[in-house]
Amino acid sequence: MAEAQNIPAGSMTAGQIAVAAESTVATRMSAPPSFDVADFPVPHGREEEWRFTPLERLRGLHDGTAVASGDSLKVAVEAPEGVTVELVGRDDPRLGRAGTPVDRVAAQAYSAFERAGVVTVPKETVLTEPIRISVHGQGGVAYGHQVIELGAFAEAVVVIDHTGDVVTAANVEYVLGDGAKLTVVSVQDWDDKAVHVAQHNALVGRDAGFKSVVVTFGGDVVRLHPRVSYAGTGGEAELYGLYFTDAGQHQEHRLLVDHNTPHCKSNVAYKGALQGDNAHAVWIGDVLIEAKAEGTDTYEMNRNLVLTDGARVDSVPNLEIETGEIVGAGHASATGRFDDEQLFYLMARGIPEQEARRLVVRGFFAELVQQIGVADIEERLLAKIEQELEVSVA
Amino acid sequence: MATLEIRDLHVTVEADNATKEILKGVDLTVKQGETHAIMGPNGSGKSTLAYSLAGHPKYTVTGGTVLLDGEDVLEMSVDERARAGLFLAMQYPVEVPGVSVSNFLRTSATAVRGEAPKLRTWVKEVKEAMERLSIDPSFAERNVNEGFSGGEKKRHEILQLELLKPKIAILDETDSGLDVDALRIVSEGVNRVRETGEVGTLLITHYTRILRYIKPDQVHVFAGGRIVESGGPELADKLEAEGYEAYTKGGASE
Numbered sequence: 001m002a003e004a005q006n007i008p009a010g011s012m013t014a015g016q017i018a019v020a021a022e023s024t025v026a027t028r029m030s031a032p033p034s035f036d037v038a039d040f041p042v043p044h045g046r047e048e049e050w051r052f053t054p055l056e057r058l059r060g061l062h063d064g065t066a067v068a069s070g071d072s073l074k075v076a077v078e079a080p081e082g083v084t085v086e087l088v089g090r091d092d093p094r095l096g097r098a099g100t101p102v103d104r105v106a107a108q109a110y111s112a113f114e115r116a117g118v119v120t121v122p123k124e125t126v127l128t129e130p131i132r133i134s135v136h137g138q139g140g141v142a143y144g145h146q147v148i149e150l151g152a153f154a155e156a157v158v159v160i161d162h163t164g165d166v167v168t169a170a171n172v173e174y175v176l177g178d179g180a181k182l183t184v185v186s187v188q189d190w191d192d193k194a195v196h197v198a199q200h201n202a203l204v205g206r207d208a209g210f211k212s213v214v215v216t217f218g219g220d221v222v223r224l225h226p227r228v229s230y231a232g233t234g235g236e237a238e239l240y241g242l243y244f245t246d247a248g249q250h251q252e253h254r255l256l257v258d259h260n261t262p263h264c265k266s267n268v269a270y271k272g273a274l275q276g277d278n279a280h281a282v283w284i285g286d287v288l289i290e291a292k293a294e295g296t297d298t299y300e301m302n303r304n305l306v307l308t309d310g311a312r313v314d315s316v317p318n319l320e321i322e323t324g325e326i327v328g329a330g331h332a333s334a335t336g337r338f339d340d341e342q343l344f345y346l347m348a349r350g351i352p353e354q355e356a357r358r359l360v361v362r363g364f365f366a367e368l369v370q371q372i373g374v375a376d377i378e379e380r381l382l383a384k385i386e387q388e389l390e391v392s393v394a
Numbered sequence: 395m396a397t398l399e400i401r402d403l404h405v406t407v408e409a410d411n412a413t414k415e416i417l418k419g420v421d422l423t424v425k426q427g428e429t430h431a432i433m434g435p436n437g438s439g440k441s442t443l444a445y446s447l448a449g450h451p452k453y454t455v456t457g458g459t460v461l462l463d464g465e466d467v468l469e470m471s472v473d474e475r476a477r478a479g480l481f482l483a484m485q486y487p488v489e490v491p492g493v494s495v496s497n498f499l500r501t502s503a504t505a506v507r508g509e510a511p512k513l514r515t516w517v518k519e520v521k522e523a524m525e526r527l528s529i530d531p532s533f534a535e536r537n538v539n540e541g542f543s544g545g546e547k548k549r550h551e552i553l554q555l556e557l558l559k560p561k562i563a564i565l566d567e568t569d570s571g572l573d574v575d576a577l578r579i580v581s582e583g584v585n586r587v588r589e590t591g592e593v594g595t596l597l598i599t600h601y602t603r604i605l606r607y608i609k610p611d612q613v614h615v616f617a618g619g620r621i622v623e624s625g626g627p628e629l630a631d632k633l634e635a636e637g638y639e640a641y642t643k644g645g646a647s648e
Contacts, residue, residue, distance in 0.1 A: 305492070336491060340451060345488040345538075348448050349498075349554060350476035350505035359501055363492030363537075 033100035037064070037111040040104035049103050052282040052314050054250055057221045059141070059167045059195050061105050068112055069140035072166050077119060078132040083156075084120040094118055094147055098173035099201025099227055106199040106225070109143045109169035116145035119158070123151025123177060130157040130374070137166025137194055144170035148184070152177035152205070157374055158184045163218075165191040170198045176208040178232060183211040185377050189384070190218035199225045204264070206232025213372050214270075215381060216243040216251050217388060223252040230261035237266045240371055241283075242381065244388045245311065247276025254284040255300075259293040268300035271368050273361050274311035283333075285317040289326060297327035304335040305364050307357065358389050396426040396463055396479060396561035398447075398594060404457035405439075405446045416442040418619035419458070424562060424594040431597045431605060431630065434616030435638040440598045441485060443616070444566040448482040449475050462562065477506055479561030483551040483568050490538040495550070496520070498538045499557060506558050523556045527583050545576035552583035563587065564596045569604035581607030602634040617641040 028048040031040045042063045043050040050062075060066035077085045088094070095116055101107040119131060133146075148158055154177065176182055188196060196219055204210045216222050228237045237257060245251045257266040272281045285300045304313045317331040338360050346356035365385055369378050405417035416439045424430050434440050446453045447460060449472040460467040462478055470478060490498065499520060504510045511519070524531065527549045539547055548568055555563055565584065569577055585608060587593050597608060605613075605627070613629040614621045615638075622641055623629065 341488045342490050344448075344450055344472060345484070345490065346493075346498075346502075347472035348476055348482055348484075349502035349558070350473050351501055352473050352505065353471075355501070355505070356473075359493050359497070360490065361492075363494065363497065366492075 029102055033102045034107055035096060035101060035110045037104060037107040040107050043104055049254075052284075053223055053252060054221065057195065057250065058105070058197065061108060061167060061169045061195065061197055064108065066141045066167055068114075068143050072138055072140035072142035073144065073168060074134075074136045074138060075117060075144075076134045076136075077117065078134075079119065080127050080129045080131065082122065082125050083127070083131060084118075084122070086118045086120075087115045088118050089115065092116065092118070094149065095145060095173070098147075098175050098203040099199070099229065101171060101199060102225070102227075103199075105169045105197045105223075106171055109171055109198075110145065112143035113145040113170075116147060118147045118149070121150045121154040121156045124153045125151070126155040127157065130159050133158065133160045135160065135162045137162070137164030137168065137190065139165055140167070142166055142168045144168060145172075146170065147173045147175065148182070149175040150177055150180035150182050153179040155181040156183075158182065159377065160184065160186045162186070162188045162190055162196065165194050167195040168197070172198060172200045174200070174202040174210060176203065176205045176210055176235075178206040179208055180205055181209045183213070183374065185213040185215065185372065185374065186224075188214075188216040188218055188222050188224075190222070192218065192220060194219040195221045197221070197223045200227065202226070202228045202237065204228060204230045204235035204237055207234035208232075209236045209238075211238040211373075212240065213377075214239075214241040214253060216241075216253070217384060219249065219251070221250045221252075223250075223254070225254045225256070227256045227258070228266065229258040230264045233261055233263040235261065235264040237264075238371070239266070239268045239270075240368060241270035241272075242365060242368055243270070243272040243281060244385065245272060245274040245279040245281045246388070247310075248278050250280045250282075252282035252284075254282070254286075256286040256288070257298065257300075259287070259289040259296045259298065262293055263295035264293065265296075266298045266300075269368060269371070270301070271303045271305075271365060272313070273305045273307060273364060274313060275307040277310035279311040280314075281312075282314045283316070285331065285333075287319045287329070287331070289319075289321045289323060289329060291322040294323055294325040295327055296323075296329065298329050300331045302333045303364070305361065306335060306337045307361070354389075358386065361385060361389055396594060397461075398424045398467075398480075398562045398596075399461045400447075400458070401460075402458040403443075403446070403455065403460060405442055406454050406456050407442070407452060408454075415456070416453075416619055417446065420620055422614065422621060424596055426561060426594045427591045428612070429588060429595040429597060429608065429610045431599060431610035431613045432616050432621075433599055433602070433613060433630065433633055435642050436600065438616045439619040440600075440616050441566055444482055444564045444596075444598055447475075447480060447564055448472060473505065476558075476560075477508075481555055481558055481560035481563045483548075483555055483563065483565045485567040485570060487539045487542075487547045487551055489540045491540055493538050494535055495538055496534040499554065502554065503557055520557065523553055526556075526586070527553055528579055529553060544571040545573065548572060548576065548580050549583070552580050555587055556583060559587070559590075560593060562594045562596065564598065566598045567600060568597075569599055569601060577604060578607060584608055602630050605630050615641055
């Protein structure tokens, strides 16, 4: 497969493996983590964490000029019996446990939200139906905070749907008790003008399993930063992502898995398709294996499929290993083009152009969609991919 | 009876910011049941003929006609040509990541046949066709041409030929890069299709070797963008003995 244009150094299949005495993942951020927006300078765009992001399209989320307006986001939570759904004040002690904002926009969100949502699944409660959270933008600016907590040995699937139009920044926390199993599907199906910047922090308990599925279709700018760390040994994190970047859209997924605890696993797989002028996808995959994290097993992968000219992918995997006493660590990144020769080959076998494109894109995503393990979500995603293709091919 | 009629075909290609004429008036008629070998030196335009007939966008037809059973092939899109009964076995089959062979074959058969083949008979049909071509069953789940060896790619092309049952099959240097065993397997596949009597075959080749396995009714020598001599199988023997030199002198070739 040919390479997409403008791939920066370090984004090739081989990627980069740094064996660092101190974490460059941490040090290359322009300021230490903090809950206070004042601790971060206003970014100018050349910082490592902002260099791919079009700041001028963040509509002021990064420089303090975006002021929250009332009723910008309508949030509805539909939860099975046994689940507690609350709205709490800023001083609630359950906030801020899974992680600390690492950049100015996340800190801005933490400094500006008024009430936080807390969804709690009590210990040993195994849900058979998903918890559904609908987040609908109604214009304006909103800052949010959401906590989803599972007690020990609880099991739940959470589906978060983002629709409508809004400029929003948020922090989402997932706190998993020992042996808990949480699958979260976050679908970004925003209208064309929406701006969505969020940090997701997962704290994975001892022997707990966290599965995150991030699906991004819509929005003008979507910039998500899922982060995982472990509270005990035996934790497992699977981070899957799927994005379909259309003309003019900027979709950025930055991941960090911090192996701060021995004998934990992580598996990251993100796939994206791009189509149209100035479609821009960014994927940053940081995995840090700290010196104490013996027995770590990790793999991260990013694949992109560029369907037309004019689209751009930046894919940067980064693996830092501070101990050699691990089970495995690997990463891969590749960007391929659906080119005229492939199209000709399929058409020369009688397959019409649109169907040829569908065949390739469906095939590209199918394997990843199957990993989700929630049947109705899988079907919905495949249908949504078809819909994206119809719109953008037409 | 299906007939492909090529009349005074002229084709150009854009290369290095210049337009270059590759085909300079090709005349050829291929009927169902017949096998025509087109032989010629490198650069004579043989493959351009194959790709132009299939409708590759790189080539521009500047003159002439191509009719399949009286229908204007040049007016058809690439997929329409395939559905009308033209098949091109490619010299360099393309990798299509993410699309499994089994999915590809079924989608293609559905398009060409106009309806989805019944699943049970289809599975059997594919399995048997693969066995005849010594293709390992695991290929069905691999991505189209991805990581295939040269021989595997060619067998996969002939597998499609057997399943799609075209009216006219154009085999573009299907023999190149094959060892003797692979050549025999591929040739047997082509012969099975020919024996049905329902396909007209245009066998494009640089070497006479494949003609020991696939016996042509007519042999055409292609040089300088057109057919310069036609004859029976004995013409191939002459080429085997004398090579293409007689046809490439005098600047007729590209």
